[in-house]
Amino acid sequence: MGQTILKAADIKKVFPGVVALDGVRLDIEAGEVHALLGENGAGKSTFLKILAGAQPSDGGSMLFNGQPLDPADTPLARQRLGIVTIYQEFNLLPAMTIAENMYLGREPLRRNGLIDWRRMYRDAQKVIDDLGLDLDPRMPVRVLSVAEQQMVEISKALTMNARLIIMDEPTAALSGKEVDKLHEIIHGLRAKGISIIYVTHRLIEVTAVCDRFTVFRDGRYVDTRPVAGSTVQDMVRLMVGRDVEFQRRRDRFAGDRVMLEVRGVSRAGSATDPHACVLTDLSVQVRAGEIVGFAGLVGAGRTELARVIFGADGCDSGVIMVDGRTASIRTPSDAIAAGIALVPEDRKQQGCFLPHSIRHNMSLPSLKRLSKWKFFVDEAGERALIADYTRKLGIRMANDEVAIGTLSGGNQQKVLLARCMALHPKVLIVDEPTRGIDIGAKAEVHQVLFEMAKAGVAVIVISSELPEVMAVSDRIITFREGRITGSLPAEDATEEELMSLMALGGPASSPASSSLPGSGAAAHAHAAH
Amino acid sequence: MTTAATTTPLATQPPKKPRGFDIVQFLEKYGVLLFLIVLCVAFGISSPNFLSVRNVTNILTEVSIYGIVAVGMTCVILTGGVDLAVGSVLAFGALAGAWVVTNVGAGAFFGMGFLVALIISCAIGTLTGYLHGKTITLFNVPPFIVTLGGMTIWRGATLLMNDGAPIAGFDAGYRWWGRGDVLGIPVPVLVLFVVAAAGYVVLRYTRYGRQIYAVGGNPEAARLTGINVPRVLVSVYVIVGFLAGLAGFLLSARLGSAEAIAGTSYELRIIASVVIGGTSLFGGMGGIGGTMIGALLIGVLLNGLVMMNVSPYFQQIVMGVIIVLAVAFDTYAKMRRGKR
Incomplete structure (x- = not known):
């Protein structure tokens, strides 16, 4: 430790209409695990793409091992320097073996120019053994679990002599045990002097595995702090602490008539389709004229529930009632006939x-x-x-x-x-209604939602932007790992409280369904820490 | 902590003004028509018979047979699919119809044998199309594979039916559909006109037409707007099958015999007509008007080459080159649209 391996300063990136990065910086020391935190749209992904050479920056400088990085570098050039990114969607070829994947494009050759298979498998085995993995390099990648594929990605990074490994949401698809295993391996890498940038929404993991963390917010650098002495609550505060962009609305139109009732929607999930996440006993009521916000991290079940309600995806059990009548919804066409409309997530x-x-x-x-x-x-x-x-x-x-x-x-x-x-429609579901559109248009879209509510429509708003959910909703329902962790009036909710419910599942002491004081969430965060 | 900030919108950029003349856009719109005219003029000059009434009628009749199928193929390609089996289905329907009519005896149908043949041919086309569509949607097999299989299956069935031998000996009422005319206009051309007009109206002015474009333009979005995507997909294969059956009947009437090898490699010129006519192989873009011009272009090209005594083998090369060029241009235009 001590020696700085990466020094990025004043990095700028402008997309048409939006400043994605406004002079951010990041210092990484040799052999440290450094968490990069921020809400969606904070600029993490853009920064990491620039670091990986996938996008050019519009300004700023990066020093790697004391040498300036050429902004014109390709991802391949950066890999040769030792900066390797492991994306959420792995870059593995399923039909090839583990070793073939590890050495893809860099296969060891014999003197006659043919591939030296024996050496390739021997070297691959050595890397795998060093990591303490129980994998046969001759196995095709397609038979591996998600966690094992990730291990292959890490092994591959090591064959490139990686000095800095960027892990983008590495635990998003892992089970608890697999997460522990990954963290063990990360500790091993750190002991070898390899640095890791660790991006995650699961702040508990930051406290478990990282040395320091840096927070970006709205494309700007906020702060870098050691993990020791920081709580999850501190991280949340740094991530969300900003002026509310949206005016909270005053008028309420919610009536008594229950327009949409969802009872006990459950789904076992699917081994082949990672998007078909597990849903456990989800029940929601939305009244006429009410706007209910669904808050949760990506994959927590908010979009998934909306798609089940709309008939876009199936579920194993559950009842959906529209305006007091049970609706048999198997396809979007059924849902539309029942009076449900959906503005989907990906425009x-x-x-x-x-x-x-x-x-x-x-x-x-x-x-x-x-x-x-x-x-x-x-x-x-x-x-x-x-x-x-x-x-x-x-x-x-x-x-x-x-x-x-x-x-x-x-x-x-x-x-x-x-x-x-x-x-x-009687029920309108809008998923990420303002993603990627400018502030003025956002306000106009919100106005439309208010008009709909005023006309007696039951509205569900799904958004990754908490300030938005808080500004437009009457009530907010939080999701975590396929379960509903809370339902609270928007006027009482704070971002910290919602973040706790989304990231930690809410305070263990009190029932999640009531509106809770912020201190409860904070106490839980401390306890978990 | 730093001060609160929001994403900063930049000063509004002036909208990009379209630059005066865009050659790619122009070619996308009028290129094929232009090429057709140039070809006609060139062939007209180099071989005087090319523009004779008789030859023009000949070209139009020839074009009609596959042009009818091209109308259905336009629908299929608009959904992002393709049907390679049309040539085989065409022969299968024609032979089956002719077989019934000649074996049962024309007298049995009170001189309406042609009607029986027409119905059987179209029914067979419809049925095979339904099978293709169902296989594609139920088992999620790419249309290319299903209809490639269909191509050899139905050709094999056709050859089996009469041991590969043609069936001839139709009455005058039957042959009228291929050789007759109304006010000097050949019957197949009239049929094409009706089919193309119907196709144009359906695609342009009906809900069903909108659904075809929607399914090809974005299947997921189509599903989420409540469209029954599998049903639309099956329907377009049914349509192209029906039209292949119809074309098969007309071809047998024109030739005076139903041949087991009729329509071989028709799929190529039918697909070429559609693609040259500007319908995107990616689905969702195109229409009947372009397909008709594409079909005419191919008809003129093939006929003109014959008139100039070019080897028929060479025609195949020309056909292949044209189809690849048309698709390459489509891909290029799509890429440019994406960039804009």
């Missing part, structure tokens, strides 16, 4: 037909109503509908024949909202 992949016109995008699910003889599109009616919603939502476009792909993110989102509103 481009799941929402928009990018090359198609705004008109076709907006009216598609409403065409059943807008048709003559159930077959021909009633174009006059269609245009009237589009003109109506374009005006209501303030969608800015040249005309409705323009491809939706040419619009700004905010306007695309408004088109998708209009698509849902035109269905006159």
